[in-house]
Amino acid sequence: MADYVLEGPRWGAGARGTSGGTVTWAIDAALPAAFASVIQSAFATWASVANISFQQVASTATANIDLTQGAIDGLGNTLGYASYNFSGQRMSAATVTFDSAEGWRASGSKVVSNQGTDFYLVALHEIGHALGLDHYNGKPEVMNSIISPAITGLMAGDIAGIQALYGAAPAAPPVSTVTPPAPVSPAQPTASASGVTAVYRFYDASTGDHFYTTSTAEKAQILKTLPSYQYEGVGWATPQDGPNTIDVFRFYNTKTGQHFFTTDAAERDTILKTLPSYHYEGVAFEAYASAAAAGAGGVTLERFYNTQTGLHHYAANAAEAAAINQGSAGPGWVDEGRAFTVHIPTDGMLFA
Incomplete structure (x- = not known):
């Protein structure tokens, strides 16, 4: 027996089980x-x-x-x-x-x-x-x-x-990719201008949340359908999946409308077990496994958590992190330490 009851009508011109x-x-x-x-x-x-x-x-x-x-x-x-x-x-x-x-x-x-x-x-x-x-x-x-x-x-x-x-929600749009660089030894930097992908940054004015995506399709959909999301350009860049990278996992909090990102598989699994309002959306993009792997263009993001609003924020440089710690972003912010290492955006990405 089904664990639901349908009222009868639905949105959309198709039959039951098709898109609304x-x-x-x-x-x-x-x-x-x-x-x-x-x-x-x-x-x-x-x-x-x-x-x-x-x-x-x-x-x-x-x-x-x-x-x-x-x-x-x-x-x-x-x-x-x-x-x-x-x-x-x-x-x-x-x-x-x-x-x-x-x-x-x-x-x-x-x-x-x-x-x-x-x-x-x-x-x-x-x-x-x-x-x-x-x-x-x-x-x-x-x-x-x-x-x-x-x-x-x-x-x-x-x-x-x-x-x-x-019907079930369609799969998330594929992450945009670029041609990977030629193979290098693990001791060498893995990033280059042609081997990184732009990360588009949005600010949700209704929640105060920052959202990041490498998908041009998702970027276009947000610009078209979510007026509260303000596009802020390219925040940083990420490497291609490789031996010197780690996955960045993405969650959506269905109770608050906020997003959360982590590279910690143990933290991911704990959230899946204990926080039912957090909807797991898969791997958002890649990060470097270490600062050394990023080379000269690497930047390690600092993760902050606001105890009053539940927001997370990822500071892209030491000056921003210091300002938050000094109270410039308001009360409630706790420095949770280093989040993950990415790459500074290249000139060609600034207006993507």
């Missing part, structure tokens, strides 16, 4: 603008497991899914509800309403109700309805009719249900 295409969404003036980042994270969570994408637009007048806040039934009862219109088996419009009596407010990196309910989980649940999932109470899941504080993210039944409607 791109669905637009917007929040109206009744919801604080600060809540947008949490809602964005909820949409991103569904998109990370199913073949459907979402784009925030400025006005509810043009959006497929409207999100608002209004009086429903008082504190601690119905937290929100979703309604939709459809024709045949195809969704045409949906509205998600959050109960204003819950007293939603920012608390650290979260938005919570007066009773401590996580707004992210409510948004995840109601968006699930707007995508075509009904309540299921056979086992603990996001789509249970009563939200459990033990649930922190999508469960197996939630994922199975959304994939029954739209």
Whole structure:
């Protein structure tokens, strides 16, 4: 027996199990603008497991899914509800309403109700309805009719249900590559201007997160669909996979919309076991196994963690690291030491 229940209609013109295409969404003036980042994270969570994408637009007048806040039934009862219109088996419009009596407010990196309910989980649940999932109470899941504080993210039944409607999320776009340099001995530097790949840097104004990718396809998709992501150019460059390189693993925190990068396989495995909100996105790019392997063009990034916001930041030079340690970036930053070694960008990459 399936661990999910479908409401019937879905987005997109195809049959169940095929792509839902791109669905637009917007929040109206009744919801604080600060809540947008949490809602964005909820949409991103569904998109990370199913073949459907979402784009925030400025006005509810043009959006497929409207999100608002209004009086429903008082504190601690119905937290929100979703309604939709459809024709045949195809969704045409949906509205998600959050109960204003819950007293939603920012608390650290979260938005919570007066009773401590996580707004992210409510948004995840109601968006699930707007995508075509009904309540299921056979086992603990996001789509249970009563939200459990033990649930922190999508469960197996939630994922199975959304994939029954739209299929699995497509594989991440391939990492861009360049022709590798001629083989050299391990004692020699492995980097050269023709043997490194540009890393594009974005700043997410809604979360304060920095995001890095070597994929030109992913870069183009972000520029097209994520208006809160501000392109900041080429941050650094990475080497080609080889005997003197190590993998840099990428995670996406579905609760906060933030990204995390690490070269530590043990840290990766601990996150996979203990942090269910961290969605593993695979190997982001390569780094040098040591500063010596990078040669004269190498730069070792310093990793910082903000205890107040949960953000990680990777300082690209000693001056930036010193400034953060001296408080120039604000309170809460803890220096976690060296992260990984990459390469300074070449002139040809500066305007990529």
